Amino acid sequence: xxxxxxxxxxxxxxxxxxxxxxxxxxxxxxxxxxxxxxxxxxxxxxxxxxxxxxxxxxxxxxxxxxxxxxxxxxxxxxxxxxxxxxxxxxxxxxxxxxxxxxxxxxxxxxxxxxxxxxxxxxxxxxxxxxxxxxxxxxxxxxxxxxxxxxxxxxxxxxxxxxxxxxxxxxxxxxxxxxxxxxxxxxxxxxxxxxxxxxxxxxxxxxxxxxxxxxxxxxxxxxxxxxxxxxxxxxxxxxxxxxxxxxxxxxxxxxxxxxxxxxxxxxxxxxxxxxxxxxxxxxxxxxxxxxxxxxxxxxxxxxxxxxxxxxxxxxxxxxxxxxxxxxxxxxxxxxxxxxxxxxxxxxxxxxxxxxxxxxxxxxxxxxxxxxxxxxxxxxxxxxxxxxxxxxxxxxxxxxxxxxxxxxxxxxxx
Ligand SMILES: Nc1ncnc2c1ncn2[C@@H]1O[C@H](COP(=O)(O)OP(=O)(O)OP(=O)(O)O)[C@@H](O)[C@H]1O
Ligand SMILES: [Mg+2]
Numbered sequence: 001x002x003x004x005x006x007x008x009x010x011x012x013x014x015x016x017x018x019x020x021x022x023x024x025x026x027x028x029x030x031x032x033x034x035x036x037x038x039x040x041x042x043x044x045x046x047x048x049x050x051x052x053x054x055x056x057x058x059x060x061x062x063x064x065x066x067x068x069x070x071x072x073x074x075x076x077x078x079x080x081x082x083x084x085x086x087x088x089x090x091x092x093x094x095x096x097x098x099x100x101x102x103x104x105x106x107x108x109x110x111x112x113x114x115x116x117x118x119x120x121x122x123x124x125x126x127x128x129x130x131x132x133x134x135x136x137x138x139x140x141x142x143x144x145x146x147x148x149x150x151x152x153x154x155x156x157x158x159x160x161x162x163x164x165x166x167x168x169x170x171x172x173x174x175x176x177x178x179x180x181x182x183x184x185x186x187x188x189x190x191x192x193x194x195x196x197x198x199x200x201x202x203x204x205x206x207x208x209x210x211x212x213x214x215x216x217x218x219x220x221x222x223x224x225x226x227x228x229x230x231x232x233x234x235x236x237x238x239x240x241x242x243x244x245x246x247x248x249x250x251x252x253x254x255x256x257x258x259x260x261x262x263x264x265x266x267x268x269x270x271x272x273x274x275x276x277x278x279x280x281x282x283x284x285x286x287x288x289x290x291x292x293x294x295x296x297x298x299x300x301x302x303x304x305x306x307x308x309x310x311x312x313x314x315x316x317x318x319x320x321x322x323x324x325x326x327x328x329x330x331x332x333x334x335x336x337x338x339x340x341x342x343x344x345x346x347x348x349x350x351x352x353x354x355x356x357x358x359x360x361x362x363x364x365x366x367x368x369x370x371x372x373x374x375x376x377x378x379x380x381x382x383x384x385x386x387x388x389x390x391x392x393x394x395x396x397x398x399x400x401x402x403x404x405x406x407x408x409x410x411x412x
Contacts (some may be wrong), residue, residue, distance in 0.1 A: 009077035009374030014213030016040050017057045019065040022212045022375040030375050031358035034069025035346050045213040045232050046081030048169040058177040075180040077374040081187045083232040084163035090115045093154045098354035103145045115157040128160040132224040158225045188216035190373035194353035195327050210330030212236045219314045227314035231306050235330035238299045245295040263300040264335025268293045281357035286330050306344035318384040323347030
């Protein structure tokens, strides 16, 4: 009989909180059996700004997912966002121990520990230490050194840390909503799970999750993450600009943006007209659609310039043959790929989440790449140690449980 089991992902974003329940088959396939989407109140730019409001938003989304699935959630993988997140690469070196001089699991763990021993100030919390690849007695590009004969083992890692207070506030909100944390995963890496192909990651690719309050980016080369960062701009900035530029309410600006907006000015003719309500005035105003799109284009091209600068900072400008993959709700904007192509000077595609089945009707759009990616992350790390680190003693119990459960699921 197939042993089926469950993974839960919670993404508390700036505009919405999503809880997903996935059933993982013995062969590792993930099927969504429940989801709950609630408007997000209390989160600003990807970070908790009000504990009570955030807990209520999270609890609402959890309840919806539980009701739909009939499954009671006890623990979850949780997405972390916000521009407090920073990354660096670090190398760890150890002598291979043991009589036979064969690389063991313990050697790999010691090498990773050595890489982890970078200076992390006390107000920062480690979120990920991801092995990118190994160097065995000087031979580079080894993906799995286990069992290789060697004297010296080096590991190259990508290390992600966040502000301890921000991470703790998010953890507190999840715990207060009655759910233990299996693992914290930064949004860009979760989104990458649901959108990037292995070939893209091997060739070199950038993923940008354009959310409401933040844009989470990650650069992959040689199959592994090389750089990650969070920019404090998102689709809400575009809506704000539209509201100010057209003197209209935020709600209306959002509606007009989604219905009539485009980031690609070449597609917009001067004779296209729109009728827009004006704040504090009875009648509306007639404007050129082009005026709306100029406002949108200005903000979006600034955002893509910032993304381009981040790629430069990673040292991979002009070195990402697979180009950029845009996802997140902000990537649903009309003309966004065309504009990104112009600004970034690389191939661009907009991606919806892939790789899971089940109740996907509501979820098959770019706004759900991060929560779906959480489930894929959980399913993929089933036969290895979780790469993230829990943030407090009560949480390491959660990670420990996940590891035990995963070991039980995939013995050997
Ligand atoms: N069809 C659409 N066209 C244009 N923009 C859209 C569309 N649908 C959603 N958006 C924008 O996407 C944004 C929300 O994206 P998303 O759901 O990915 O954000 P989030 O995860 O809540 O926030 P963050 O990741 O920044 O914390 C909104 O600001 C909205 O304006
Ligand atoms: Mg998001």
